[in-house]
Amino acid sequence: MRIRLDLAYDGTDFHGWATQPRLRTVQGELEAALATILRVGSVAVVCAGRTDAGVHARGQVVHLDVEQAPDLERLVRRLNGVLAPDVRVRRAVEAPAGFDARFGALRRRYAYRIADTPAAVDPLTRREVLAWPRPLDLDAMNAAAALLVGRQDFASFCKQREGATTIRTLEELSWVRDESGVAVGTVVADAFCHSMVRALVGCLIAVGEGRQPVAWAGEILRAEARNPAVAVVHAHGLTLEEVVYPADDELGARAEQTRAKRVADA
Known part of the structure; x- marks a missing residue:
């Protein structure tokens, strides 16, 4: 099951989105909280936009894959109970087929x-x-x-x-x-x-x-x-x-198109 999370955070005290050794980052905090709540060794999330140190977000989107579907309302409550007040999970939903937080965005x-x-x-x-x-x-x-x-x-x-x-x-x-x-x-x-x-x-x-x-x-x-x-x-x-993402029936095509373009550009 793929889950979409919508996040907001005050970036002031974070060294950006991406995990860095011994530094506080949004990805690091979120993945640690998810691992604790889901009782797994580690969790990997993919975000729509890797914000720099000090940049804030009201509309960040991430996805993660899980083997067993959790109660999503309870997941939001528990995450917000574990996370520090400067990052909040605003909602969690089952992602539609083909959804990719990064490559699927318009x-x-x-x-x-x-x-x-x-x-x-x-x-x-x-x-x-x-x-x-x-x-x-x-x-x-x-x-x-x-x-x-x-x-x-x-x-x-x-x-x-x-x-x-x-x-x-x-x-x-x-x-x-x-x-x-x-x-x-x-x-x-x-x-x-x-x-x-x-x-x-x-x-x-x-x-x-x-x-x-x-x-x-x-x-x-x-x-x-x-x-x-x-x-x-x-x-x-x-x-x-x-x-912003396309309609659900266009998500897979959009992700493939973007991924192919990024590979070609590189």
Whole structure:
């Protein structure tokens, strides 16, 4: 039986998602809790998006395989009783045939939040909102963001890994202010490479505070090489909000398509 778990976590005190020796990670905590509750030696989970150290999630999705089907409502209660308060299991369901949390996803949606005025800075949200000392022009940031949307080589915005592609389809990159005046950037893509969202935000901040013209974002993209002028902004302003999957009868085909593409790219 394959189980889908939906998770939320405050990434502040985690060294990212992926298990690392002697470091506290979301995967490590979750797998340890599952092994205890399911009374097995070890449990392996697969996630939709491997968040970096300090990045939060409201919509993380994982799957795991078990030999015997547990009571899923009881599993959620017991997991949340074992896990620390900064990670919560929001639901557990039997996954439909062909479901793969990583390869089956159509898109991931992140939000980056910036308080760029004194009135918008709230100490109660300091762990998830970046406090920025200068006001940002969201119209300029949206104009620059429009130059980055589409299927592109985002090598200029990624920490490259040997053999991995940096071509991604960026479906949305836009900025609005919420009711408290916080600037919220929505970033949607089929997938992201390492540090891509935070580098995109760093580029747009430079435009938003007037240090660079709108056209600079396109110039950085076309260079297809990291530019030290593009800052990778702090992780704590970033949250994985949602992972979207196709209809149940399309899950298997989507996973096969994505897996084949990743192998070909490598």
